Amino acid sequence: MVKKKTAFVCNDCGAEFARWQGQCSECRAWNTITEFRVPSVKAAPKSSAMSGYAGMVEATVQTLDEVNLESLPRFTTGFKEFDRVLGGGVVPGSAILIGGSPGAGKSTVLLQTMCMLAESMNTLYVTGEESLQQVAMRAHRLGLPTNKLRTLAETNVETICQLALKEKPSIMVIDSIQVMHMSDVQSAPGSVSQVRESAAYLTRFAKQNQVAIFMVGHVTKDGSLAGPKVLEHCIDCSILLEGSSDSRFRTLRGNKNRFGAVNELGVFAMTGQGLKEVSNPSAIFLNRGEEQTPGSLVMVIWEGTRPLLVEVQALVDYSQLANPRRVTVGLEQNRLAMLLAVLHRHGGLQVADQDVFVNVVGGVKVSETSADLALITALVSSFKNYALDRELVVFGEVGLGGEIRPVPSGQERLKEAAKHGFKRAIVPSANKPKEIIEGMEIIAVNCLSDALEALF
Template sequence: MGKKKTAFVCSECGAEFARWQGQCSECKAWNTVTEFRVPSIKSAPSSSAMAGYAGMVDAKVQTLDEVNLETLPRFSTGFKEFDRVLGGGVVPGSAILIGGSPGAGKSTVLLQTMCLLAESMNTLYVTGEESLQQVAMRANRLGLPTNKLRTLAETNVETICQLALQEKPSIMVIDSIQVMHMSDVQSAPGSVSQVRESAAYLTRFAKQNQVAIIMVGHVTKDGTLAGPKVLEHCIDCSILLEGSSDSRFRTLRGNKNRFGAVNELGVFAMTGQGLKEVSNPSAIFLNRGEEQTPGSLVMVIWEGTRPLLVEVQALVDYSQLANPRRVTVGLEQNRLAMLLAVLHRHGGLQVSDQDVFVNVVGGVKVSETSADLALITALVSSFKNFALDRQLVVFGEVGLGGEIRPVPSGQERLREAAKHGFKRAIVPNANKPKELIEGMEVIGVNSLSEALDALF
């Protein structure tokens, strides 16, 4: 036997190296390079043997116009918010990866989904972290029907797939991929090689047998999915269940989806009977007090395929420190620093000696640039101690030259705001609708100075 080849792989980015090193030279992460054994590669068959294979190959080369374009048959999970994130439902034969911090509700929402689907199709729930008694206790506590859901406590991937061939489920849950292992991989469960090979094996099984597989993945301390990046490349859909432990709301966000839109957002509420979907999340995020306070403002952001109204709060106060603090929750901190510079240069407001705190109410994480104008407006409102109108919404991107740039889907955002009773809107001039929206005054602005004059 030849000597087994070993390689060193970064668990963060998947880069391979010839020898171990403390820092990955690709993603600059420390202590993420681990050793794993490369499986032996069989020698290529001879030309005569290849000639014998010619009659055994079933695949054929086709042009794109010969491909069947029938819509993929989907089935619902029983949760409209879950279906929204998946692109309209579960596609048979797809591999889905769901991650989230401990206690976010990953196992809970999947157990609820599987118990509902078990009423109409064959299902299989595979648990590797909990015993079957623990799963049954949670199902009884949530009041779920348990008489039809098939369960299995196993961590060996080959054994799971053999039993799945006998059970013939339409959908299968693997909880979680980090505890699964394969017999021919000589490393501990959770290592780079085990996670990669187990996920690849399960994905091939899903494609060949038209079984939808949902794999639960752990997350690192910074909230990203743990394991090699190839894990996210081989699956069809990657979603994250987010939410702080002190909040009863959970957001399900799609990071990758081959069958639908990315960055789609589903909102759930954690209750004593498990996760309940929130059909109108804007109404929850707009649950404000009776008295309007300075620094508080409603903005319209775009999440996936729908608008969402959320409240942004800013607090600007004199700092006793040599380096004033800049704290953001739900927004990018570098974006705040840039907007403060724009506000100073083109708005004439100096806050270099002020502490600045910014918070997006409800735990929503805002990544798009349409929140720029609303954030600056909230900062000026707090600095001047001037309360804005409760029936005002603001959105728009702010450029470095102080110009207000348009954002996508402006009319849909305005209609969503009008539906919730807002009467006035400050938007980029290019997003101003040609036809008036009933009951709403829309003011279009081209520059930051115009927006501040209209507001203050």
């Protein structure tokens, strides 16, 4: 008997090891190493699905100027927000992984997209978790055209590829990759080996037949995509559909994209007719009350290729605990601790005995440093119980020396703020526009003390 080879792979970073160990030596994560069996390499028969489509394309050596780019035009999904996250549309032959928590709307947005694309091209929707009756019921409930979308209920990857060769679709959906399996991999569907080999098989099929494939992926408790990390390495684009159960808004964010910008953001609204795109997301996040409260401020962040106006709220209150709490929602907690130290050293404000709570309204996650100055301003406003002007917008990076550093695309941020009716802006000196923006007073500052003096 041929001894079956086994390997041990870390689910977080994808590192391989010869034997099992409790901690991954690459990413230092505990209990993330899983055993899987390496499929034996055999000469595939000519009747197999892989040899069927692999033989259609003969490998040749070419220079880059000999590659025909006109034969690979992008095609739209029907959603401008979806196309924005994908980098301008779907590229033929690309493998796209879309993840999200249960109920976020992954299957809904893909079913809407496929029904619209089926009017002009060949499509194939493969469902492994639901029956065809369930998919048809959802399509009728959403009022989608169902007369041209081709559907298939199957979980075997080889069978799916064989049928796809006959159907010749331009775009295909696999819902979901966690339930797919291959015959020669001796493990249960959803295991590390099955997910890894199934995704690699489908990716090769997409490349050699110029078929765009959407793979639906599950997420873990911490919000990351389930399965081995190598799954994100073999695909071309990885996007995540986020949204809380108590909110009707969904955000589509790109984590990896070989054909466009990374960290692009698309906003959708969940309605009775499915997901509807939101063309002006800043108007959603600026839905404030009529009375301005202390600690509330609007900042301009940059998401992908466009500015976005969001509101940040801060609450500073006396603490009854020996160790005051530092709680952040939508911002990095380490960044808050650093800015509190800068505020004490260069702003003369001591909050060591105060509880500090920070929240970004609308569930937006801010990772860039342009929110530093706005966050410090909101903290001082709450501490002094001083309400700021409703028509004020602030952005800028704060250094450890108290200096205000410039941020990219300052001109576009100010134009976006002026478009939404803001009359006053506090910006770094290097971001002061050369052209006057009509109706907006711009105050340029060089250090933290100048910004606090101009505001308070």
